[in-house]
Amino acid sequence: MRKHHGDRLIVVLTVLLMFIGLLIIYAIGPQRANLLNSVYGFSYSDTYFFWKQLLSFGLSLGAFWVLSVVPYNLVLKHGSKVLWVGFIACALLAIGGWTHIIAGTNGAVRWIDLGPLGSVQPAEILKFGVLLYLAVFLGIRSREGRVNDLKATLLPVGMLAAFALLFVIVIQKDLGTGISLTAIVATMLVVAGINRKIIFSLFGLLLIAGTILIFTSPHRIERVLTYLEGDNTSTSDAESYHIEHAKIAIGSGGLFGVGIGDSVQASGYLPEAINDSIFAIIGETFGFVGTVALIALFVALLMRLLGVMDHMVDVRLKLLAAGVFGWLGAHVILNIAAMIGIFPLTGITLPLLSYGGTSMIFMAAALGLIFQLSKYTVHASHIKEDINEDSRSRRGVGRTRYASRRGA
Numbered sequence: 001m002r003k004h005h006g007d008r009l010i011v012v013l014t015v016l017l018m019f020i021g022l023l024i025i026y027a028i029g030p031q032r033a034n035l036l037n038s039v040y041g042f043s044y045s046d047t048y049f050f051w052k053q054l055l056s057f058g059l060s061l062g063a064f065w066v067l068s069v070v071p072y073n074l075v076l077k078h079g080s081k082v083l084w085v086g087f088i089a090c091a092l093l094a095i096g097g098w099t100h101i102i103a104g105t106n107g108a109v110r111w112i113d114l115g116p117l118g119s120v121q122p123a124e125i126l127k128f129g130v131l132l133y134l135a136v137f138l139g140i141r142s143r144e145g146r147v148n149d150l151k152a153t154l155l156p157v158g159m160l161a162a163f164a165l166l167f168v169i170v171i172q173k174d175l176g177t178g179i180s181l182t183a184i185v186a187t188m189l190v191v192a193g194i195n196r197k198i199i200f201s202l203f204g205l206l207l208i209a210g211t212i213l214i215f216t217s218p219h220r221i222e223r224v225l226t227y228l229e230g231d232n233t234s235t236s237d238a239e240s241y242h243i244e245h246a247k248i249a250i251g252s253g254g255l256f257g258v259g260i261g262d263s264v265q266a267s268g269y270l271p272e273a274i275n276d277s278i279f280a281i282i283g284e285t286f287g288f289v290g291t292v293a294l295i296a297l298f299v300a301l302l303m304r305l306l307g308v309m310d311h312m313v314d315v316r317l318k319l320l321a322a323g324v325f326g327w328l329g330a331h332v333i334l335n336i337a338a339m340i341g342i343f344p345l346t347g348i349t350l351p352l353l354s355y356g357g358t359s360m361i362f363m364a365a366a367l368g369l370i371f372q373l374s375k376y377t378v379h380a381s382h383i384k385e386d387i388n389e390d391s392r393s394r395r396g397v398g399r400t401r402y403a404s405r406r407g408a
Helices: 008-040 048-069 072-077 079-098 122-144 150-171 175-192 196-215 218-232 237-252 278-310 315-339 357-376 380-407
Strands: none
Touching: 008 048, 008 278, 008 357, 048 357, 072 079, 072 122, 072 315, 072 357, 079 122, 079 150, 122 150, 122 175, 122 315, 122 357, 150 175, 175 196, 175 315, 237 278, 237 315, 278 315, 278 357, 315 357
C-alpha cells in the first residue's frame, strides 16, 4: 500500500467534538461544583471541572497524535499485551471492590483511584485490547477462510467476549460498557464474514443473556419498566426522575436553546449533567438546531470511519476500522436514544464530550489509529494507476530484452 495524506476530516471532527464538550463543561462546571459543595460539603472551585476536562482534552490530543504516528503494525503486535493489561486491571478492580479497598457507587465498582493522577476505568483499557487483539486474530482466520470454524474461531472469540463481559457487566455492573463491548465484537465478526445463521444464533444467545441480566437486577428491572410505561409511568419518582428531567432539558431548549451558561437543569435537577446526560444539556443550551448539528458531526465522523474501512486491503486494518465504528456508534446511539426516551437508561457516555478522562483518551487513541490507517487506503484510481505502472514497467523490460537480443 502506498502511503498518502490521511483523512484530515477525522482530525477536525474529533477535535471539534472534544471542544464542544469542553465548552459545555466550562459553562455548567460552576453549577456542578456549587451543587456538590452545598450537598456533600466539598470545596470545589468554580473552574475545577473545567481544568480537569482541559487536562483530559490535552491527554486525548496526545493519545490521538501518538497512535497516528506509531506504526500500526507495532500497535497490533502488542495488542495481546494491552488485552492482558485490561483483564489484570479489571481483576484488581474486582478484588478491590470485594475487599472494600475500592469504594463503589450504588453497588458498582468501575474506577481505580490513582490519587492526584485522577481515576482510571479499566473497562476502557479492556475494550481497546479486545479491539486490537480481534483485529489480528480474525484477520488471520479470514485469510485462512476459517471465520465460521467453530473450534478455530467462534469458540475462542466467544470465550474472550464472555470473560470480558463477565468483568464488565457482572462484576463492575456496567451494562452500558458491556453493550458497547458487544458492539465492537459483533461489528468485527460481521465484517470478517461470519455466516448469517451464526449471526442470528448469537443474537438469540445475547437476547437470552440480556434478559437474564435484567431480571436478576432490581435496578435494571425498574429502568426497563420506566421505559416501557413512558410518560404514563406509575413507578416512583426516583425511577423516572432522570429521564423526565432529560426530556425537560431538551424540550426547554426550543429551537435555538437558552444560551451558554443559562442552563437550569444543570443546577441540580438533571442527574449526571456533565457525564451521561450531557446531550440533554446541549439540547437545553443550543436547542433543536444544536442537537441536530451535533448528531450531524457524529454521523460525519462515523461515515469517515466507514470510508476508511471500505478502502482497506489488509483484512486486519479493515476489521480495526470496523471495531472502532461499532464502538463509537454504539455509544452515540445508546446515549442519545436514552436521553430522548426511546431506549432505557444504560449509563453510557457520549463519546468525546462527556466529562471524564479514560473514555475520551481511549476513544481519541482509537480514532488516531484510524487516521493513520487512512493514509494507506486504496481507491479504484490508485489500483488502476498501479496496474498501468506495472504494465508500463513490463513493456519497458520487454523492449530492453528485445534490444539486447538485436544488439547481440
